[in-house]
Amino acid sequence: MIIGLTGEAVDYVGTIQDIIWLFFPGAELLPNNTAGTYIKLEFGNEGNGLWAEAQFYHQGAANAYRENGTPLTPGEEANEFKRLAKLVIYLSLAAATSQLPSPWGIMTGIRPTKVVHRLLDFGWSPEKVQGYLVDKYALSQDKALQITDIAGRQRSIILTGEQMSRFISIYIGIPFCPSRCLYCSFPSYPIKRNKLMVEDFFKALIEEIKRVGEMIKSRNLIVQTIYLGGGTPTSLNLDMLLTLMDTINLYLKDSNTVEFTVEGGRPDTLSTEVLTLLAEAGVDRLSINPQSMVEKTLKVIGRAHSIEDIYQAMAIARKVKFKTINMDLIIGLPGETPRDVQETVNRVIELAPENLTIHSLAVKRASDLKQRLEEFPQASAEEAVEMWQITANGALALGQHPYYMYRQKQMVGNLENIGYTKPGHACIYNVQMIEERQTIVGLGVGAGSKWVNPYDLTLVNEYNAKEPRQYVDRLQEYLTRKVNWLGKVGSKE
Numbered sequence: 303m304i305i306g307l308t309g310e311a312v313d314y315v316g317t318i319q320d321i322i323w324l325f326f327p328g329a330e331l332l333p334n335n336t337a338g339t340y341i342k343l344e345f346g347n348e349g350n351g352l353w354a355e356a357q358f359y360h361q362g363a364a365n366a367y368r369e370n371g372t373p374l375t376p377g378e379e380a381n382e383f384k385r386l387a388k389l390v391i392y393l394s395l396a397a398a399t400s401q402l403p404s405p406w407g408i409m410t411g412i413r414p415t416k417v418v419h420r421l422l423d424f425g426w427s428p429e430k431v432q433g434y435l436v437d438k439y440a441l442s443q444d445k446a447l448q449i450t451d452i453a454g455r456q457r458s459i460i461l462t463g464e465q466m467s468r469f470i471s472i473y474i475g476i477p478f479c480p481s482r483c484l485y486c487s488f489p490s491y492p493i494k495r496n497k498l499m500v501e502d503f504f505k506a507l508i509e510e511i512k513r514v515g516e517m518i519k520s521r522n523l524i525v526q527t528i529y530l531g532g533g534t535p536t537s538l539n540l541d542m543l544l545t546l547m548d549t550i551n552l553y554l555k556d557s558n559t560v561e562f563t564v565e566g567g568r569p570d571t572l573s574t575e576v577l578t579l580l581a582e583a584g585v586d587r588l589s590i591n592p593q594s595m596v597e598k599t600l601k602v603i604g605r606a607h608s609i610e611d612i613y614q615a616m617a618i619a620r621k622v623k624f625k626t627i628n629m630d631l632i633i634g635l636p637g638e639t640p641r642d643v644q645e646t647v648n649r650v651i652e653l654a655p656e657n658l659t660i661h662s663l664a665v666k667r668a669s670d671l672k673q674r675l676e677e678f679p680q681a682s683a684e685e686a687v688e689m690w691q692i693t694a695n696g697a698l699a700l701g702q703h704p705y706y707m708y709r710q711k712q713m714v715g716n717l718e719n720i721g722y723t724k725p726g727h728a729c730i731y732n733v734q735m736i737e738e739r740q741t742i743v744g745l746g747v748g749a750g751s752k753w754v755n756p757y758d759l760t761l762v763n764e765y766n767a768k769e770p771r772q773y774v775d776r777l778q779e780y781l782t783r784k785v786n787w788l789g790k791v792g793s794k795e
Contacts, residue, residue, distance in 0.1 A: 303328075306335030310354075310387070311343035317384045318343070318391050320410040324403040324716075325395045341391060345383055352379060354386035356394040365398040371438075374424070385438065392440055404716045407440025412708050413736055414445075418453035419460070428454060448704065455705050459733045461526075461740060466756035467792030469526040470518070471734050472554055474511070475746035476532040477503070477770055480568055481606045491770065493537045503747065503770040504542055506777045508549050510745045513781050515553025517788045518743075525554050526740070527561040527731040533747075535564055536571040536580075543576065547583035555584065561730045563587040567630075569615035570607035574622075577615075581622040587729060590615050590655075591630035595646040599635055602678070609649070616653050626727045629655040633689035634663035634714030636678030643689040647696035656727040658702055660693045662686065662717040664710040686715025697722035706732045741791055743784065747773045753787045762787075 303326050307315060312333040322329060322341070336342075342357040355368040367390045373382040388408040396402055406414070417439075421431045428450050435446040461469055478493040478500065493500065518525060528550060538546065555562060564585045566572045572590065580588065592612045594600060600607065619627055629650055633643055650658065663681075681689065697704070702722035706729075709718045721732055734740040735752070738761055744751040748768040754761045764787075766780055767773040773780075 304330045304332055304335075304338065306337060306340030307331055307333050307343075308336050308340055309342045310345050311341050311356075311391075314343060314384070314387050317387055320711075321388050321392050321408055322395070324392070324410075325399055325401070341394075343387055343391065345386070347379065352382055352386060354383065354390045356387075356390035358391075358394045358398050360398060363398070365394045367394040367397065369393070374420075389438065389440060402440075405442035405445045406709070406716065406718075407442070407445075409435075409439050409441060410709075412710065413738070414709065415449050415453045415456070415707065416737060418449050419456070419737060419739075422453060422457065449707065452704050452707055455703065455728070456733050456737060459728060459730055460737060466739065466754075468522070469524045470741045470743060470791065471527040471529065471731050472525055473731075473735075473742055473744045473746075473749050474507070474528070474530045474535075474550070475744065475749035475766070476507075476530065476535040476538065477747035477768075478532065478537045479534040480537055480570055481604055490533050496770075499770040500538075500542075502774050504538070504546075506774045507746050508545065510777060510781060510784075511549050512553050514743060514745060514784055514788070517785050518554070521788055521791065523788070523791060524558045525556070526559065527563070527734065528555060528559060529563045529565075529731040529735075530585075531563075531565040532567070533565075534567045534571055536566050536576050537568070540575055540579065543579055547579065547585075551583060561587060563589070563628075563729065563731060565589045565591070566615070566619075567591045568605070568607060569611040572615040572618065574618050577618050577622050577624075581624060586625040587628065587657075588619055588624045588626070589628040589630060590619065591628075592646070592650075593630060593632045594635055594638065594642070595649040596638065596642045599638055599642065602636055613653070616655075626656045626729075628657035628659060628729070629653070630659045630661060631693060632661045632663050633693060633717075634681045634686050636680070638681065638689075640685055640688045640692060643692050647692055651696055651699055654700060656702075656724045657729060658693070658697050658700065658722045659719070660690070660697075660722070661719045662690065662710075662713040662715060664713045681714055683715045686717060690715065690717050700724070705729075706736050708736050743788070751784065751787070753791070756792065 305322060311318060315331055339360045344355045346353045352371045355366060357364055357366040369386055369390050371382045371386045373379055392408050418431055431450050432446040435441045436443060477491055479490045481492050482490055562585045564580055566588050569590055595609055597609055631646060702724050704720050705723045707718050707720040735742055738752055738754060739759060741754045742752045744766060747766060747770050749766045751764045752761050767776055
């Protein structure tokens with residue numbers, strides 16, 4: 303479908319594109335085209351405030367919607383115009399098509415709870431926040447309540463005052479796995495086929511940890527949390543894991559570090575020796591991520607392990623006494639039905655993890671699934687919602703409540719990823735990373751750093767290379783940048 307754009311819509315195409323695609327997926331947008339179907343957007347700034355109006359012309363009929371707006375704080379007129387543009391187009395298209403394609407309204411971004419935290423910072427009550435989200439973002443009542451509730455739970459975790467300028471977190475990316483999953487879009491390389499990369503990568507990572515750790519100590523910064531992800535960190539051999547743990551404990555972790563997570567991910571990498579090593583090194587949060595507990599699904603997505611492997615890994619993890627165990631599940635996996643998801647949830651309830659993280663399948667360009675999409679049956683939006691509810695019920699049965707969430711593009715059912723926790727087991731790193739109110743230093747392949755200014759909450763994102771050889775070759779460049787940024791952490795620059 304071709305949709306023309308005219309008026310202010312031409313300059314705001316980047317802002318409104320995702321809204322139009324909610325109603326007309328993949329529509330081609332042509333600026334300055336009023337032949338056939340088109341959208342006209344107009345703005346104004348008059349004595350009584352800002353306003354925007356959208357007019358949608360289709361098959362000889364026109365639907366228009368106008369909305370007034372007021373910036374939350376002085377100087378935010380540009381942001382308010384963007385919100386208004388999205389809202390009036392959303393409402394005009396909803397009127398024309400008689401559909402509301404998303405309970406998230408015009409919130410198409412990754413981190414909807416950030417909006418809630420900002421409003422709570424103003425001293426708004428949760429009820430006022432919910433009303434604002436429904437009226438100004440077209441959220442459903444359920445979603446407005448959901449994210450306000452989640453943000454409220456996070457308030458005791460998010461740092462304030464002097465702590466914001468001194469506390470940081472560390473992410474370490476290990477880019478190797480036993481095999482690459484069908485849906486995976488992360489930097490991940492099958493370790494057996496890439497043996498020659500591993501040693502050079504590992505030497506570079508150890509150097510990066512040491513240099514960054516020395517700078518952190520010289521600045522008297524406090525590493526609040528450490529998160530070892532990937533890839534599958536536990537695909538490294540025992541000698542490398544021991545060296546990695548010793549280096550982390552010597553250069554990054556100290557008595558002020560309150561959380562140390564390792565993504566065990568693949569249960570086929572979690573032997574008694576590996577889990578004992580991690581526990582003795584001070585890891586207190588472990589992820590064992592089946593994604594599904596249906597044997598046929600595990601084969602389809604290339605997991606190369608069995609359901610029995612998951613049970614065995616959990617038994618060993620309980621024996622060595624990790625404080626918190628997380629399990630990841632994905633709804634909307636190729637060929638799965640709500641009945642399959644219910645089977646998975648029933649098995650997970652038996653294993654009783656402290657955390658349960660539910661991902662809605664997102665088909666990314668870098669995944670094998672994207673290239674082979676026609677080979678696999680896809681869940682409908684209605685089935686995805688049913689699956690989501692099954693997992694929510696499962697979390698409730700485990701005594702867990704939602705504590706963080708984020709969204710991605712191309713998610714099945716236009717849903718969200720959501721983390722559940724038992725009381726006292728929330729992953730602090732997850733909250734800090736999603737809400738972007740703490741500097742996070744990314745080490746290793748594909749790792750992202752978030753350099754947050756604690757005084758105005760602006761941030762700069764930087765990334766290490768996604769390919770191990772490039773990471774090794776550019777290590778000194780990354781170290782120079784990180785040392786420079788760490789010298790500014792906590793300052794007003």
